[in-house]
């Protein structure tokens with residue numbers, strides 16, 4: 001097992017979960033659980049990994065020092081993908097002080113039997129002097145759990161922000177310049193779209209707070225994925241842009257169908273959007289017969305789209321289950337919390353009663369999307385006139401976003 005040096009006395013000692021393909025509703029090509037050793041006169045371990053990765057992390061630590069030499073453990077976030085190794089580490093290193101926030105202390109006790117654990121609560125601005133290396137703590141509540149905090153290593157200007165700026169990717173690359181900036185940004189964007197969107201106002205506030213501290217950030221070492229060594233400024237800017245909802249003139253159409261009528265509408269709308277020269281993604285939700293686009297990839301497309309059109313036929317007075325699942329996921333992510341608001345509308349086919357389009361538009365509003373155009377629905381197969389009206393809807397949406 002090898003560690004990877006970030007700076008003299010600072011090592012990555014994390015674990016690679018090569019085969020993880022799904023995590024809280026999000027598809028991923030594996031991930032890493034990043035833990036770091038910081039060695040001054042004393043040695044600190046920052047974060048950990050999921051239960052089951054103890055041997056891997058300990059093996060990497062051993063390539064730097066005897067685990068018995070660890071003087072303290074920093075828990076930036078209690079979620080089990082970072083704290084799962086903690087019980088075993090405490091068992092092996094009894095009495096080792098654990099530094100975390102007040103809420104983390106309470107949360108750890110809800111996950112593990114913390115009897116006898118030496119937990120020391122820290123607050124923003126508190127420091128831990130390791131002798132030649134100084135850790136400063138910054139509470140970051142709800143980025144992304146109540147217990148979250150960032151740790152800053154002043155001497156090397158390295159920020160350990162746990163999940164913030166992370167990405168789910170399993171690779172031999174440990175650094176942004178090794179993976180390539182385009183791939184690193186693409187993974188970071190998907191992570192932001194699936195986890196961070198509802199926290200956008202908090203991200204902007206925290207970035208402002210960090211900016212006012214005037215600290216130098218040369219490297220950002222998150223708890224998942226690659227370490228931002230050459231492109232720290234770019235990922236900071238990307239987080240600012242994504243939180244502000246900086247978007248392209250781009251429309252995302254998401255739909256599912258039983259017999260193809262809603263597909264006909266989606267395609268006619270798409271033609272209208274393209275006729276206006278606006279960028280477009282058309283995403284079929286998985287319905288078992290076709291390999292559709294997964295909701296976690298769809299929300300990544302929505303992040304930088306200005307408009308979202310959602311289509312479904314009516315099924316028992318409802319939307320199709322695939323569409324319902326997508327809308328539920330979208331409501332949770334709350335794209336309305338991004339500074340720039342998105343526009344949207346519903347469309348679909350029905351057998352006379354309808355209902356799906358109204359449900360879609362209700363859900364879009366609840367997600368914070370401004371609903372325009374009052375919904376577009378047809379009875380059974382759309383005729384030529386209805387397809388022309390669908391095409392015109394596409395044109396109108398494209399014109400509207402260009403005008404904004």
Ligand SMILES: Cc1cc2nc3c(=O)[nH]c(=O)nc-3n(C[C@H](O)[C@H](O)[C@H](O)COP(=O)(O)O)c2cc1C
Nearest residue numbers: 258259260261262313316317350351352353354380
């Ligand atoms: C099981 C089932 C339930 C349906 N329930 C409704 C309904 O509650 N209200 C309605 O207006 N149409 C209902 N329909 C009719 C469909 O909405 C209609 O066939 C529509 O054109 C299908 O669109 P698609 O071709 O995009 O799948 C139902 C159809 C099926 C197969």
